[in-house]
Amino acid sequence: MQKITRDQIVSKAVSLLQDGTVSAVLGWRQGEFCYDVTPSVFNTAEDIEANFVWNDFCGANFSKYLVSKTKNIDGKLLVFLKPCDTYSFNQLLTEHRFNRESVYVVGIPCEGMVDISKVKAVSGEGIVCAESKGAGLSVTTIYDENPKEIPYAEVLSERCLNCKSKKHVAYDELLGDEGEVIDSARFDEVEKLESMTSEERFAFWQGELSRCIRCNACRDVCPACTCEKCVFDNPNSGAESKAPTNSFEEQMFHVIRAFHVAGRCTDCGECSRVCPQNIPLHLLNRKFIKDINSFYGDYQAGAEVGMRAPLVDYDLGDLEACDVFERRDSE
Amino acid sequence: MQRIGVFVCWCGTNIAGTVDVAAVSEALKSEPGVVFSTNYQYMCSQAGQDIIKDAVKEHNLTGIVVCSCSPRMHEATFRKTAAAAGLNPYMVEIANIREQCSWVHKDMLTGTEKAIILGKAAVAKVNLNTPLTPGESPVTKRALVIGGGIAGIQTALDIADAGFPVDIVEKNPTIGGKMAQLDKTFPTLDCAACILTPKMVDVAQHENIRIFSYSEVEEIGGFVGNFDVKIKKKARFVKEDICTGCGACVEKCPMKKIPNEFNLGMDNRRAVYIPFAQAVPKVATIDPSACNMLKSGKCGICSKVCTAGAIDYKQKDELIEEKYGAIVVATGFNPISMDKFDEFAYNQSRDVITSLEFERLTNAAGPTQGKLLRPSDLEHPHTIVFVQCVGSRCDACAEKGKEYCSKICCMYTAKHAMLVRDKYPDTEVYVFYIDVRTPGKNFDEFYRRAVEEYGVRYIKGMVGKITPEGDKLKVQASDLLADKQLHIDADLVVLAAAIEPDKTARPLATMLTASMDTNDFFTEAHPKLRPVESPTAGVFLSGTCQGPKDIPETVSQASAAAAKVIGLLVKDKLTGNPCIASPNELMCNGCSSCERVCPYGAITYIDKEFPQPDRTVAVRRVAQVNPAVCQGCGACTVACMSGAMDLRGFMSSQIIAEVDAICK
Structure with missing residues (x-):
């Protein structure tokens, strides 16, 4: 399925490691099961040749790993990024979460990953x-x-069926061809939710979110969740909680999280990928993205480094809160 | 645990008339932390304040809630009272039970209920209050004035007279600004140069004033009391300290056909030039876009004729760095471009001119030596049409022109019309207007004199079209009062072009982090009560950069700005507002969200070392708030994802406690 082969990636990684361009490689390693692929750092060519994995299960977005893996590195870390991963990469750079100089990015094409x-x-x-x-x-x-x-x-996973871009927005080197931004149907599901009555919508989310076991996987994998101390771990935040104590609380967890990543979420879909309960968490974020697009004009977080997100920017043409209500009522 | 005292004010009957004050003080008695609660007729009076002071001593109070009028009114009063009683002044909270209760509710029951709720919120907040101490920062006792027109000149002179050094940065080769181009000034008709040039000389000779002419502000850093400014002194290829301004170079320069910007292009100057006879500094400037020597290395005549040896073709731009305590913006205005006003044929006929061009035409130092001759054929015009509001008071949706009134046009047009009729009584003068606006001392009398004594023909209505035909300008207009169309064959048409802020103002505002309105006029801190201060501390506004103004108004505003600057510079130290943002560095991600939303540029980042539990040291990028720049708006606290940024005195936990108390 994937256009690019494991051999191509492995030989690129080995040659960059051997010519000293990079000192380590962030890649995928086989896990417990055949479909279980784990992000891992490779330090030697032998290790890469023996254990590097590239298949239809390599969905993990490596961008967030750069925050921790570049902290104590001599030289550069090689990272392979799929198109959707590069948006998170840029967003993290915008937020100064790691040094661009510590990373060597090889963009690899992606034909979609399997759920x-x-x-x-x-x-x-x-x-x-x-x-x-x-x-x-x-x-x-x-x-x-x-x-x-x-x-x-x-x-194919939902995020890949609704792939928003095959274009790499950041790379030092590209394997394969430059792709295009895709006009995807990713907001269709959101529109379905919007067309529900508020009671129906509440019932829908209650059904989904009540399955949450508060494993925090969505937060831990989310490239927008890179706070030094998460509000849910901070006893002074007023929102601290480690486990769901009632059905309302887990709604608060996911709603607070959606607000925290609003305007910064690149819609990479990692939250839904890792959720062991298959909760469609990406729909919460997509609702925000759709609203931001309609209120402030199309905005794709991470499209460029240093962009000013509409929610933390201001100009006189900005929509006022009252207009939002007017628009809602007229719809 | 706090020991809180609650003091409910009657405000005479202002509050007590609609709020049951006894019920309020009784209800708040049982709130957590409250150990004393009382009410009194006028809490702000000396007797009322004494009640507070006594209660602090008697009950060992640690916090105070005053249920009274708006904190805008008496927060400062009660903070002083608390300080006098030995408490930290920031342990005081005001519950506004007058404007928000008694004045808006008619019914005693609802008014009282709301007053109790607001009181509970204030108590909940005081429970979380901590003592705050304002920071201090030193003041550099030097002011920068940006712009050397009459506004900048007046401000600089006033500050310098008070004993503080002032630098004026002027982008043109001379100070003087627009006023230097004017002929006479309304309403007294004294000559502009006669009243302006002595002031220019005063500036040049003042021991406390330095003029950086032909210079521009390149970079501004720092904050109130401590601005770091880089000024670019552009190369004028003449040594300023040696040039005597004799003009020999100008006379001999072979490049004679350069449009003279001082006369708005109506005549020519040389490649080396002195803008006008009374220029300050009176120093020649070589225009590098016109000078043969600078362009091709061929010529060098000016350097040969200069006996002082002041010409220096190798001169480079110079960067001056200086520290200032205060910055005054006096960047002034320009008439708008007439390019979009095709109906007035400005670009088709040389005899359609703007009012500022008319000033030069009637000025003795102008292109016609003050004789009123029309530009096309240098004939005396016999019919002159003045058109008011060209580009002023336009529709918001119109593609051209400005929405605002340019304010000065009615008066200078009356002046022009009157002067023409006075000097050339054989000339017919028409003025087309929407309204004639003449508020100001002796202004309406002046306008009426133009109509009644000088026979200027004022016609209410707008000019629709001007068509050049032969040596005439066919003016098609409507007379709204007579309800008929007029056709006038004019020899000269003068357009009262709207004025707009100078183009340098917008980038300057960005450097200063000072706010502007949609028209690029600088915004004042308060339109009525703080008209010469920008919302950015240490930045002051003088003249038309803040809005259209005539000379008398500009000068009074310039002096007002100077007074504010002096008030700042006279201090040795600035006491800050302690209610400012402060980051919890342990939680800060260094993501820059707060920096991006800060309207004052108060947030910077540093790489800081943090000891880790495993005894290693991690370097992280964390936010720093400059306490002297932060105005405590709180924008950063809501932009911060991890909740690392908080506003002292208005912490998120305090606000939530208030909301909780209200919703309980």
């Missing part, structure tokens, strides 16, 4: 092998040694 929960829905649990084969995934489980072929259209 394992969608695969399991077709194949059942106990997957032992999931490989790319033609226009689909060939899946073997412990219950059935005959591989089952599932078309990609059925198993």
Whole structure:
């Protein structure tokens, strides 16, 4: 499925490591299961050649790892970024979260990543092998040694089906061709929510959010969540909580988080990818993005370094709060 | 735990008439932290303040809530009372039960209920108040005046007379500004040069004033009392300290066809020039875009004829760095461009001129030596049409012109019309106007004299179109009072062009982080009560950079700005407002969100070392607030994602406590 091969990425990583351009490589390593791929730092060419992984499960957005992994590094860290990852990369640079000089970015094309929960829905649990084969995934489980072929259209993750850009907005070097920004249908789901009555919408979110187990995976993976101390961990913030004590509290967690990343969220979709309860968290953020676009003109966080986000910028043409209500009422 | 005293004021019947003050003081008695609660007729009176002071001593109070009028009114009073009683003045909170309760509610019950709620909110806040101490910063006793027109000159003279050094930065080769170009001044008709040039000389000779002419402000850093300014002194290719202003170079310069900007291009100057006879400094300037020697290295005549040896073709721009305690903006105005006003044929006929060009035409030092001759054929015009409000008072949606009234046009047009009729009684003078606006001392009398004594024909209505035809200008206009169309064959048309702030003002405002309105006029701190201060501390406004003004108004505003500057410079130290933002460095991400929203430029970043639990040291980028610049607006506190930024005296926890108390 992926246009670019593991060999191409590995040879690029090895050559950059060996010619001294970089001193370490941030890449993917095999985890417990075949579909379980873990971000990892590689320090030697041998390690890369033996253990570097590139397949349809390499969804992890590496941008956030740069904040911690470049802290104590001599020389540069090589990072492979898919197009959507580069937006988070720029946003983090805008917020001065790491030094651009400590990073060497190789942009790699992406044809979309697979959502394992969608695969399991077709194949059942106990997957032992999931490989790319033609226009689909060939899946073997412990219950059935005959591989089952599932078309990609059925198993690509939601964020990839609604991919917003194949264009790299930041890189030092590009493997493959320059892509384009895509006019995606990513706001369709938001519009569906908007067309609900407030009671229906409340019921929808209550249904989704009541499944939250407060594992904090969404927060921990989110490239916009890089605070030194998160408000949810800070006893002085008034919002501190470690676990859901009632159904209202977990709503507060997700609503506060959506507000905190508003205007900074690049819609990379990592929150929904890592959620063990499959809560469509990205829809909260997309509602903000859609509103910002309609209130202040189209804005894509991370499109450039140093952009002033509409919510922390002001000009005389800005929408007043009363106009928002007027618009809402007239709709 | 605080020990809070609650003091409910009756304000005579102002509050007590609609709010049951006894019920309020009784209800607040049981609030957490409250150990004493009382009410009195006038808390702000000496007797009332004594009640507070006594209660502080008697009950060992640590915090005070006064339920009274708006904090705008008496917060300062009660803070002083608290300080006199030995408390930190910032342990006082005011619950506004007058403007927000008794004055807006008719019913005693609702008024009282709300007063109690507001009192509870104030008590909840005081429970979280901490003593605050204002910081201090030293004051550099030197002022910078940007712009050397009459506004800048007056401000500089007043500050210098008070004994403080002043630098004037003027972008042109001479100070004097627009007033130097004028002929006579309304309403007394004294000659502009006769009253302005002595002031220019005063400036030049004043021991406390330095003039940086042909210079521009390049960079401004720092804050009130401590501005760091870089001034670019542009190369004029003449050594200023050696040049005697004799004019020999000007006479011999072979480049004679350079449009003379001082006469608005109506005649020519040389490549080396002195703008006008009374220029200050009276020093020649070489125009590098016109000088052959500078362009091609061929000529050098001026250097040969200069007996003083002042010509220096190798002169470079010079950067001057200086510290200032206060900055006065006096960047002035320009008439707007007439390019968009095709209907008035300004670009088609040389005999359609602006009022400022008319000033030069009637000025004895102007291109016609003060004889009123029309530019096209140097004939005496017999019919002159003045058009008022050209580009002033336009529709907001119109693509050209300004919404505001330029304020000076009615008076100078009356002056022009009167002078023409006085000098050349054979000339017909028409003035087309929307309204004639003449508020000002002796202004209306002046205008009426133009109409009644000098026979100027004022016609209410606008000119629709001007068409050059032969040596005439066909003026098509409407007379609204007679309700008919007029056709006038004019020899000269004078357009009262709207005025707009100088183009240098906008970039300067950015450097100063001073705010501007949509028309690029500088905004004052308060339109009525602080008219010469910018909202940015230490930045003051003088003259038309703040809004259209005539000379008398400009001069009084210039002196007012000077008074404010003197008031600042006379202090050795500035006491800041302690209610400012402060970051919790342990939580700060260094993301720059706060820096981006700060309207005052008070936030910077440093890389700071933080000891880690494992005994290593981590370097992180963290926000720093300059206490002298921060105005305590709180924009940064809401922009901060991690809640690292908080406003002293208005901490998020205090605000939430107030809201909680209200919603309880």
